[in-house]
Amino acid sequence: MATTQFNPTCSKPHLHSSQLSFLSRTLPKRRHCSFAPFHRTQHASISCSVAPNEVQVPAVKTQDPKSKPECYGVFCLTYDLRAEEETRSWKKLISIAVSGAAGMIANHLLFKLASGEVFGPDQPIALKLLGSERSIQALEGVAMELEDSLFPLLREVSIGIDPYEVFQDAEWALLIGAKPRGPGMERSALLDINGQIYAEQGRALNAVASRNVKVIIVGNPCNTNALICLKNAPNIPAKNFHALTRLDENRAKCQLALKAGVFYDKVSNMTIWGNHSTTQVPDFLNARIDGLPVKEVVKDHKWLEEEFTEKVQKRGGVLIQKWGRSSAASTSVSIVDAMRSLITPTPEGDWFSSGVYSSGNPYGIAEDIVFSMPCRSKGDGDYELVRDVIFDDYLRQRIAKTEAELLAEKRCVAHLTGEGIAVCDLPGDTMLPGEM
Ligand SMILES: NC(=O)C1=CN([C@@H]2O[C@H](COP(=O)(O)OP(=O)(O)OC[C@H]3O[C@@H](n4cnc5c(N)ncnc54)[C@H](OP(=O)(O)O)[C@@H]3O)[C@@H](O)[C@H]2O)C=CC1
Numbered sequence: 112m113a114t115t116q117f118n119p120t121c122s123k124p125h126l127h128s129s130q131l132s133f134l135s136r137t138l139p140k141r142r143h144c145s146f147a148p149f150h151r152t153q154h155a156s157i158s159c160s161v162a163p164n165e166v167q168v169p170a171v172k173t174q175d176p177k178s179k180p181e182c183y184g185v186f187c188l189t190y191d192l193r194a195e196e197e198t199r200s201w202k203k204l205i206s207i208a209v210s211g212a213a214g215m216i217a218n219h220l221l222f223k224l225a226s227g228e229v230f231g232p233d234q235p236i237a238l239k240l241l242g243s244e245r246s247i248q249a250l251e252g253v254a255m256e257l258e259d260s261l262f263p264l265l266r267e268v269s270i271g272i273d274p275y276e277v278f279q280d281a282e283w284a285l286l287i288g289a290k291p292r293g294p295g296m297e298r299s300a301l302l303d304i305n306g307q308i309y310a311e312q313g314r315a316l317n318a319v320a321s322r323n324v325k326v327i328i329v330g331n332p333c334n335t336n337a338l339i340c341l342k343n344a345p346n347i348p349a350k351n352f353h354a355l356t357r358l359d360e361n362r363a364k365c366q367l368a369l370k371a372g373v374f375y376d377k378v379s380n381m382t383i384w385g386n387h388s389t390t391q392v393p394d395f396l397n398a399r400i401d402g403l404p405v406k407e408v409v410k411d412h413k414w415l416e417e418e419f420t421e422k423v424q425k426r427g428g429v430l431i432q433k434w435g436r437s438s439a440a441s442t443s444v445s446i447v448d449a450m451r452s453l454i455t456p457t458p459e460g461d462w463f464s465s466g467v468y469s470s471g472n473p474y475g476i477a478e479d480i481v482f483s484m485p486c487r488s489k490g491d492g493d494y495e496l497v498r499d500v501i502f503d504d505y506l507r508q509r510i511a512k513t514e515a516e517l518l519a520e521k522r523c524v525a526h527l528t529g530e531g532i533a534v535c536d537l538p539g540d541t542m543l544p545g546e547m
């Protein structure tokens with residue numbers, strides 16, 4: 112099945128009141144506009160007369176329905192933002208692909224993206240939602256809710272089940288979809304099932320996405336899924352792939368703030384090293400509270416080494432026990448944080464954590480895995496690894512353990528990274544944060 116079209120309203124001869132409302136909010140004031148739906152298609156033409164001396168705004172054009180990418184409902188009625196001359200006073204549309212778009216995390220994230228929380232109030236966006244045969248009805252429901260939200264910045268929505276269509280020209284790919292680990296399922300089986308998904312999505316990104324697409328992998332096990340994805344996308348810089356460890360960073364900041372009795376905005380320089388799993392290392396050696404080293408503020412070093420570390424590592428699992436499902440709202444917040452960290456300059460002296468390709472790292476960590484490390488960005492979508500961090504024996508030992516786990520995961524998916532026959536010798540205690 113190819114990309115799905117569903118539009119009960121656009122095929123009618125008259126525009127629905129919600130569409131008129133959407134358009135009247137998004138069109139500039141003091142212009143006279145008329146709406147003329149095409150027959151038999153989901154596309155309508157809109158023409159405006161512009162008063163002299165007014166700021167240039169985009170003329171609204173419709174494309175030939177046959178040449179227009181698949182669109183959903185009211186989002187078939189869009190400005191032609193790609194017409195350079197006519198849209199010079201607008202920021203260029205940013206195209207964001209999201210997989211697992213009918214899942215719980217996406218259900219929070221999509222509405223944050225559409226409201227401008229990531230890219231700001233003057234940045235139009237297009238959302239390209241990837242689902243599956245299993246989720247296509249739910250995905251239509253998501254698209255309907257996006258329609259009904261009348262987000263002025265949301266200019267295009269398309270839904271589909273073929274990553275080669277959905278990822279076309281994507282500038283951001285937020286890859287959330289993954290099979291959850293079921294009772295009794297071996298971790299090696301999870302690595303394989305989800306690895307297959309990420310291998311295919313890597314190939315699709317390689318084939319059709321923007322050459323500079325930024326990819327954030329959320330679906331677990333996210334570090335190794337990210338490695339598989341980037342290995343299957345050789346034409347996209349490996350540096351563009353991130354495994355989400357920002358939620359872990361946020362969790363660590365919260366726990367340190369609680370212990371120190373300060374609000375969490377006082378905690379900075381928080382690195383999560385390694386895997387998004389229970390071997391991850393929340394680094395209290397380099398983190399700061401109110402500008403001071405954590406160990407100077409929190410004198411109970413045993414608490415830092417044991418309770419704090421384990422609390423962060425297992426936070427996801429504790430939450431699942433309480434909620435009966437895994438973190439979705441806070442994960443979506445952390446995806447927003449991760450994106451914003453790449454598109455805004457990192458505050459002087461601070462850094463953020465992200466699971467990034469390890470080759471060339473200055474810390475002596477094994478090459479060719481995806482490892483969470485401290486990053487800084489100039490706000491151009493790229494990042495650099497932070498050099499001025501310190502290590503002690505405790506930190507080195509903990510890093511070695513999470514590194515060993517990632518190397519074992521890598522051997523387990525060799526068949527998906529083009530590196531031969533998989534050998535699965537995962538450490539017995541390897542667990543996702545959500546597993547207890
Ligand atoms: N890195 C991090 O910090 C965090 C990562 N996660 C991970 O994010 C992922 C998504 O979480 P969440 O949105 O809550 O999960 P949901 O179960 O709500 O959604 C996941 C989506 O994955 C897709 N999926 C792909 N393959 C399968 C499959 N074989 N069986 C079932 N569903 C499948 C489904 O969409 P479709 O059918 O459309 O493909 C589904 O909608 C999980 O892997 C979770 O472990 C969660 C929290 C934090």
Ligand SMILES: O=C([O-])CC(=O)C(=O)O
Pocket residue numbers: 331358426427428437438543544545546
């Ligand atoms: O294991 C999960 O699905 C949940 C998870 O990653 C987390 O809460 O950090």
